[in-house]
Amino acid sequence: xxxxxxxxxxxxxxxxxxxxxxxxxxxxxxxxxxxxxxxxxxxxxxxxxxxxxxxxxxxxxxxxxxxxxxxxxxxxxxxxxxxxxxxxxxxxxxxxxxxxxxxxxxxxxxxxxxxxxxxxxxxxxxxxxxxxxxxxxxxxxxxxxxxxxxxxxxxxxxxxxxxxxxxxxxxxxxxxxxxxxxxxxxxxxxxxxxxxxxxxxxxxxxxxxxxxxxxxxxxxxxxxxxxxxxxxxxxxxxxxxxxxxxxxxxxxxxxxxxxxxxxxxxxxxxxxxxxxxxxxxxxxxxxxxxxxxxxxxxx
Amino acid sequence: xxxxxxxxxxxxxxxxxxxxxxxxxxxxxxxxxxxxxxxxxxxxxxxxxxxxxxxxxxxxxxxxxxxxxxxxxxxxxxxxxxxxxxxxxxxxxxxxxxxxxxxxxxxxxxxxxxxxxxxxxxxxxxxxxxxxxxxxxxxxxxxxxxxxxxxxxxxxxxxxxxxxxxxxxxxxxxxxxxxxxxxxxxxxxxxxxxxxxxxxxxxxxxxxxxxxxxxxxxxxxxxxxxxxxxxxxxxxxxxxxxxxxxxxxxxxxxxxxxxxxxxxxxxxxxxxxxxxxxxxxxxxxxxxxxxxxxxxxxxxxxxxxxxxxxxxxxxxxxxxxxxxxxxxxxxxxxxxxxxxxxxxxxxxxxxxxxxxxxxxxxxxxxxxxxxxxxxxxxxxxxxxxxx
Numbered sequence: 001x002x003x004x005x006x007x008x009x010x011x012x013x014x015x016x017x018x019x020x021x022x023x024x025x026x027x028x029x030x031x032x033x034x035x036x037x038x039x040x041x042x043x044x045x046x047x048x049x050x051x052x053x054x055x056x057x058x059x060x061x062x063x064x065x066x067x068x069x070x071x072x073x074x075x076x077x078x079x080x081x082x083x084x085x086x087x088x089x090x091x092x093x094x095x096x097x098x099x100x101x102x103x104x105x106x107x108x109x110x111x112x113x114x115x116x117x118x119x120x121x122x123x124x125x126x127x128x129x130x131x132x133x134x135x136x137x138x139x140x141x142x143x144x145x146x147x148x149x150x151x152x153x154x155x156x157x158x159x160x161x162x163x164x165x166x167x168x169x170x171x172x173x174x175x176x177x178x179x180x181x182x183x184x185x186x187x188x189x190x191x192x193x194x195x196x197x198x199x200x201x202x203x204x205x206x207x208x209x210x211x212x213x214x215x216x217x218x219x220x221x222x223x224x225x226x227x228x229x230x231x232x233x234x235x236x237x238x239x240x241x242x243x244x245x246x247x248x249x250x251x252x253x254x255x256x257x258x259x260x261x262x263x264x265x266x267x268x269x270x271x272x273x274x275x276x277x278x279x280x281x282x283x284x285x286x287x288x289x290x291x292x293x294x295x296x297x298x299x
Numbered sequence: 300x301x302x303x304x305x306x307x308x309x310x311x312x313x314x315x316x317x318x319x320x321x322x323x324x325x326x327x328x329x330x331x332x333x334x335x336x337x338x339x340x341x342x343x344x345x346x347x348x349x350x351x352x353x354x355x356x357x358x359x360x361x362x363x364x365x366x367x368x369x370x371x372x373x374x375x376x377x378x379x380x381x382x383x384x385x386x387x388x389x390x391x392x393x394x395x396x397x398x399x400x401x402x403x404x405x406x407x408x409x410x411x412x413x414x415x416x417x418x419x420x421x422x423x424x425x426x427x428x429x430x431x432x433x434x435x436x437x438x439x440x441x442x443x444x445x446x447x448x449x450x451x452x453x454x455x456x457x458x459x460x461x462x463x464x465x466x467x468x469x470x471x472x473x474x475x476x477x478x479x480x481x482x483x484x485x486x487x488x489x490x491x492x493x494x495x496x497x498x499x500x501x502x503x504x505x506x507x508x509x510x511x512x513x514x515x516x517x518x519x520x521x522x523x524x525x526x527x528x529x530x531x532x533x534x535x536x537x538x539x540x541x542x543x544x545x546x547x548x549x550x551x552x553x554x555x556x557x558x559x560x561x562x563x564x565x566x567x568x569x570x571x572x573x574x575x576x577x578x579x580x581x582x583x584x585x586x587x588x589x590x591x592x593x594x595x596x597x598x599x600x601x602x603x604x605x606x607x608x609x610x611x612x613x614x615x616x617x618x619x620x621x622x623x624x625x626x627x628x629x630x631x632x633x634x635x636x637x638x639x640x641x642x643x644x645x646x647x648x649x650x651x652x653x654x655x656x657x658x659x660x661x662x663x664x665x666x667x668x669x670x671x672x673x674x675x676x677x678x679x680x681x682x683x684x685x686x
Contacts, residue, residue, distance in 0.1 A: 006396055014388050145550050
């Protein structure tokens with residue numbers, strides 16, 4: 001017997017919250033977007049974490065590539081290689097990706113982002129336009145790769161046998177121990193030096209759009225970063241610095257660890273007026289890794 | 300004589316703290332190291348992130364609220380209870396909206412359940428990696444929940460005969476969503492608002508979370524705002540791209556909801572070495588099953604050649620943690636300690652090797668294999684695997 005608690009949900013209330021999308025297309029809004037539009041939106045809204053070409057950055061996931069890697073030692077699970085349904089991309093981008101981490105995207109922009117993700121997975125051509133009308137005609141390669149949990153049939157009969165209690169094996173040897181002490185950063189600095197540099201290199205992916213580093217690096221939107229560690233600020237003669245940066249040079253700022261750390265944490269806060277649009281790296285561990293990588297590059 | 304006895308200590312000589320100093324009580328300052336811990340390289344940032352319960356510091360079966368591991372996908376939402384709403388829509392006779400007060404007018408139940416992340420011990424799939432039970436097994440907590448059966452709310456809305464699945468959805472910036480079969484919802488799910496007596500903590504979904512007993516933690520949607528009834532599952536991100544189990548043949552198990560029987564020795568363990576030398580030693584550990592209770596736990600000191608039954612102490616609730624002990628006289632020789640849980644379905648916790656043989660090493664989730672700790676003569680403990 002109902003208790004008569006609660007009240008009837010109004011249509012506009014249901015519309016405000018009923019955002020879910022299913023594989024059969026239920027829940028998709030009207031709209032459309034092209035690969036070309038998608039590339040623009042993606043670079044603006046998604047690339048900082050997922051890379052310009054959906055290849056991923058740092059520990060943020062790749063969205064493209066990885067086809068036929070699911071049996072590899074290190075599979076690459078992307079929308080193209082792993083996900084069973086495209087509807088999941090619409091649902092998730094709308095639900096979780098364009099709020100919190102970014103500005104809400106329009107329905108057309110979400111269609112366009114997905115068109116670009118499909119293109120980055122070589123699943124559509126560059127003139128493709130995704131819309132509510134053609135959405136369910138797109139099938140992902142791994143749709144048939146999923147099956148219902150079968151542990152009860154395949155595993156449990158093996159593990160419901162009587163357990164051995166005495167003389168269960170002849171001999172016991174230690175065959176593996178913790179070699180790379182992956183204990184938390186506050187206890188050992190967060191893994192080996194090699195891991196640290198690898199993480200730093202991956203994080204540098206976010207900088208590459210504007211900065212070059214290494215052999216043959218040239219100034220671009222931002223200056224070359226070879227030898228940046230311990231270098232006086234604004235001392236790259238071939239680069240046209242912002243007024244804000246030139247002022248820091250006048251103040252004889254040197255890019256030591258503390259300065260790099262403060263700048264990377266909050267670029268606009270540390271050098272108000274810098275033209276570097278990057279919003280900064282909040283995580284201490286990540287900044288440490290990135291600075292270690294910059295330092296390791298040398299002059 | 301012992302100066303701790305013969306000399307007057309400050310807590311004897313002086314008055315203690317005034318009663319108003321701790322209007323919400325905190326642990327002793329001597330327990331300041333008993334905290335949740337994070338593994339920074341594991342997740343991209345501090346918002347889609349996880350930290351771990353310090354199992355090595357705890358005893359009994361209840362996890363204190365402030366030490367329950369945290370997992371969120373877009374930070375811990377701070378929801379104003381006055382603006383809290385739960386909507387039930389979809390294939391129902393009456394789409395409804397409940398306030399928190401409405402929910403608290405339904406008949407309540409108190410039940411104690413473990414919540415284990417499907418990825419608990421996932422970092423150990425390919426081999427030993429984490430030097431501490433907090434990090435190998437700490438994505439679990441055990442809490443007494445107060446809430447109302449989800450069944451009551453669904454009955455209030457009237458599920459249509461075509462309704463077979465639910466979508467549970469959170470109100471945080473990730474709007475976490477999972478498909479749940481109606482059968483489970485009607486069986487034992489709770490819509491909970493209290494944990495261990497007090498209101499839910501923000502990081503555990505304040506003011507309301509879903510409780511899905513025995514099933515993987517990701518389904519226990521926090522900051523619950525909506526239940527939609529549908530005829531099919533939604534195949535959302537957290538049940539396709541994530542929380543699905545990739546097998547060695549490249550195919551993927553989906554909807555692997557139940558947490559199979561598992562146990563671990565929490566002390567001694569790498570973060571809880573034996574500091575007292577040889578002599579009487581207490582082995583303490585936890586066992587649980589998402590499919591029932593734990594009638595038996597076995598202990599081995601020699602890496603699995605010989606086993607003895609451990610002693611269970613405390614209540615044996617369905618789909619809850621169980622505490623076991625094994626006391627013996629340690630002669631100071633190195634030991635290979637393991638525990639092995641039996642659950643009420645007759646399932647016996649397998650070795651990691653047995654699981655890898657069946658699943659390969661890419662499945663990440665649902666690693667319930669037997670854990671080995673190598674207790675060395677000096678009392679230090681290391682995470683190892685044995686033949």
